[in-house]
Amino acid sequence: MIRTVHASDVGRVRSVNEDSVWTGATRHGYTLGIIADGMGGHLAGDTASRLALESMRASLDSLPPGLPEEELRESLTAAIAEANRTVYQEAASDEKYHNMGTTVVAVLLKEAAGYIGHIGDSRAYLIKDGKAVLLTEDHTLVNELFKNGQLSLEELDNHPRRNVLTKALGTDPAVSADLSAVSLAAGEQLLLCSDGLSNFVSQEHLGKVAGIHEISLEERADRLLQLALLAGGGDNISVALLEHQGEAAVPETKEWNR
Numbered sequence: 001m002i003r004t005v006h007a008s009d010v011g012r013v014r015s016v017n018e019d020s021v022w023t024g025a026t027r028h029g030y031t032l033g034i035i036a037d038g039m040g041g042h043l044a045g046d047t048a049s050r051l052a053l054e055s056m057r058a059s060l061d062s063l064p065p066g067l068p069e070e071e072l073r074e075s076l077t078a079a080i081a082e083a084n085r086t087v088y089q090e091a092a093s094d095e096k097y098h099n100m101g102t103t104v105v106a107v108l109l110k111e112a113a114g115y116i117g118h119i120g121d122s123r124a125y126l127i128k129d130g131k132a133v134l135l136t137e138d139h140t141l142v143n144e145l146f147k148n149g150q151l152s153l154e155e156l157d158n159h160p161r162r163n164v165l166t167k168a169l170g171t172d173p174a175v176s177a178d179l180s181a182v183s184l185a186a187g188e189q190l191l192l193c194s195d196g197l198s199n200f201v202s203q204e205h206l207g208k209v210a211g212i213h214e215i216s217l218e219e220r221a222d223r224l225l226q227l228a229l230l231a232g233g234g235d236n237i238s239v240a241l242l243e244h245q246g247e248a249a250v251p252e253t254k255e256w257n258r
Helices: 044-061 069-093 141-147 153-158 203-210 217-230
Strands: 002-009 019-025 031-039 104-110 113-119 123-128 131-134 178-183 189-193 237-244 252-255
Touching (some): 002 019, 002 031, 002 217, 019 044, 044 104, 069 104, 104 189, 113 123, 123 203, 131 203, 189 203, 203 217
Parallel strands (some): 002 252
Antiparallel strands (some): 019 031, 123 131, 123 189
16 A cells, blocks of 8 residues: 655745645546645745646546556656646746746656656655665756766755756746656655755655654654754745555555645
8 A cells, every 4th residue: 555645834934835745646546746846936936836736636637547657657747748838838928927937746656666757856765774765866056066076965965056956847838857767665655855855854864754664654744844944944845755555555645734
């Protein structure tokens, strides 16, 4: 069974939560998790993330059962492309939404295997044996500089422009998402998060807290939010946990907003 939970907090600095997050089951039993972290100024960021999430849910909710692996990948790719068109067209039609956009990280699972798609710097981690393994690569200026050898790992984590994106959803007529295959063994989890979590909580602590099987999935998600808040809460914080709890991988979900 795949169990999911998601939670979000505005943090201690922002007045508006520009993150949108959802996990659960589609109509025909696929497991879906989405986090979008919007940008673009007053009202635009939360509009962009909400539109992206709603578009992707609408695209994927009616997927027919039993799709082969390649069609699952194509469906997630198409849903992200449609979300991009939706956000871009809304931004083009209303001056107050000019240049709005959003990150997105999404996972679509058939039983315990499927695909992760992402654009921007919201992340996906595999949680295994109390350790977090990063599965996505940030589309940021500093990450490009790091890959080119112009920044060290230490500089990467503390650079003043670490949040400058090189790619976002909705800012251009078309955009390509990174897609990667993923599968979960019993007891393993996927952790999706906005940078309001990953910028304030170390990868080591993400793995340790998400991997505490002695407490509920809801409590683990809440502890992750609390760690980011204790570290200053300088951004909106969103987290989604998808755990393979063994037996038949039938999705079950819980949600709350703080």
